[in-house]
Amino acid sequence: MPLLRNNEIIENDPWTFFDDEQELHSDWDYAIVTAARFLQLASDGEQLPDGVRVAPDDDVHLLKPYISQLKLICISFPVYTDGRGYSHARLVRQRFGYKGELRAVGDIREDHISFMQRSGINAFDCISMPDLTLLKQLITRFEHTYQPSYPLSKLG
Amino acid sequence: MYHYTEHDKAFVQARVDEFSDQVARYEQGKLDEDEFKQLRLRNGLYYQRHAYMLRVAIPYGVLSADQLHQLGHIADTYDKGYGHFTTRQNIQYNWPELQDVPKILQDLADVDMHAIQTSGNCIRNTTTDPLAGAVADEIEDPRPWCELIRQWSTLHPEFNWLPRKFKIAVTGSKNDRAAVQVHDIGLRLVKNENDETGFEVLVGGGLGRTPHIGSVINSFLPSADLLTYLNAILRVYNQYGRRDNLYKARIKILVNAMGIGAFKDAVETEWANSKHEDDSFTTEQIDALKAQFPSAPAIDDVAITEPREIHSNPLFNQWYQSNTREHRDPGRRIVFVSLKSADAPAGDATGAQMQAVAKIAAQYSESEIRTTHEQNLVLPHVKISQLYELWRALGKQKLATANIGKLSDMIVCPGLDFCSLANAGTHTIYDQINTRFDDIDYQHELGDISIKISGCMNACGHHHVGDIGILGVEKGGVEWYQLTLGGHAGNKAAIGKRLGKAIPKEGVADAIEKILATFIEYRSEEENFNTTFERIGVEPFKEHVYAIAA
Known part of the structure; x- marks a missing residue:
């Protein structure tokens, strides 16, 4: 899946997602696990990976104590019409003060990226190669919005 | 009434341009059917049994004469010469061609109107009392608050993909003419013991398959907290509302499943943090909105308390009794324009009728028209001395059926x-x-x-x-x-x-x-x-x- 970050296509993304059945490598640096597994590892006192993936029905508040040690948080949108990820992203960025990469994964399409950015997401694992000219137009179309605390991206 | 700022104008224009491009991309095969559907729904465009249907927003049911004139023009130019006023105070056109829709949206933008969020699982047009600002029984005019909610909810990035559609109604009067108890959120303007204005907030009302009367979640919300509190309710709903079953996805089902006590706790817990983070507004901002809804100019001649023709013309009297209501200015009456004649479907008006009412409103009602959830129109500020003339003018358009509130006002x-x-x-x-x-x-x-x-x-x-x-x-x-x-x-x-x-x-x-x-x-x-x-x-x-x- 093509990865877009700060409006650039990123080649060679080092991160790997491990589903709950997969054994974790000894190389912990670029592993992403589900929030459920992450919290289980935490409660077991195990070493924690740097990346976590939040599903729509996860309680994102449970990740709050670990925010400062995480290097990648993925917000999953299994279908683009499921808007729970927007609230998760808003909380992670605004409430928990997360400063690292916040990545939308799943059914990610150009016309929705602007709202995702305004909710705090800054990287997008798109379903297909995004049209950057179109994307720039979509992101910069509205010069004024009605929700100042959800600022327009400066990245466009 | 509210006049668009340069920001509002630029915003609505950007939305028209965005949708024009989306239509073009759809026609070029660059947007798939399903995604285009979701995008067009958020611009009020449905595909119904025979054709596209466009639902245009009439924010809280308030129209200027120029806007109603334009709605008539759209009916005549792009549709079959009529439009249908809905139970959400909006208007629907049943026969637009897809390639005309960007043109219609442009015509709307030219008179400060749009079709944003008139469908789709997002916050819909906020509705209110059609008699707002004209009746005596009001605690406060709800329209500035509706405009505040309109702006806050318009293309809100967090709440564009809710579990289901979401409807807010506001009343400023003790006599609820906005059906606030059967909305996802109902807001009632109230005063507390210190004479401060706030809102009684109801949540989880609604009709549909499982009708519910809304429950009080907050009996006095200070008005300054309105937007952050709405934001907190929406966030809890967005995160916890059901998405597995279309028919169980409205907030009423969530409130009922959790119980109002637990739902209120969830909202209050969220709000304790979010009230300091989410968008709010200043006193200056709401005062500026209030200034846009001045009272109709007072009538000096208070001697005329009823039109003299009611004694000589029984038909006029019958219409006067059923289709007009007391105005807070004793020199004026509120007039209902019935869209329930036996000649046309309920709520339908032809382009010619719309333009005639626009002209009548300009002449007799301070250029203002309201739409009602009972699918009629209201001329809110008519001088008593001009009622007879007005009745005759409406009669020529077959818009003077004396049936408001009566059996045929269905x-x-x-x-x-x-x-x-x-x-x-x-x-x-x-x-x-x-x-x-x-x-x-x-x-x-x-x-x-x-x-x-x-x-x-x-x-x-x-x-x-x-x-x-x-x-x-x-x-x-x-x-x-x-x-x-x-x-x-x-x-x-x-x-x-x-x-x-x-x-x-x-x-x-x-x-x-x-x-x-x-x-x-x-x-x-x-x-x-x-x-x-x-x-x-x-x-x-x-x-x-x-x-x-x-």
């Missing part, structure tokens, strides 16, 4: 003829009732009574809250009608009680005739249907309607 959803969700026709029932009870004097004898007709259980015709509710159902390919009695949408909101087994299509007017005969038999003097029903219950009606002929 609420009717589009039904099987236009809507892909419907199971049964509604216009034929409307016609059947109009034909049977065409005597307007008889209607006036009956007093105020509401008939509300929905073509399916989604209840767009609000049948649950009609004195007589009529729900179309389909059984084995045949249309049947389920009747309910005693529903109410105002202060004493109540869900109607089922009368009995469904009635065949051709028997609806007969059944209503029996219901009315029962009412007349049992009513005490001056009682209206609602009061009699409360007193005697459903049984006498049931016995009469289902009695086997001897």
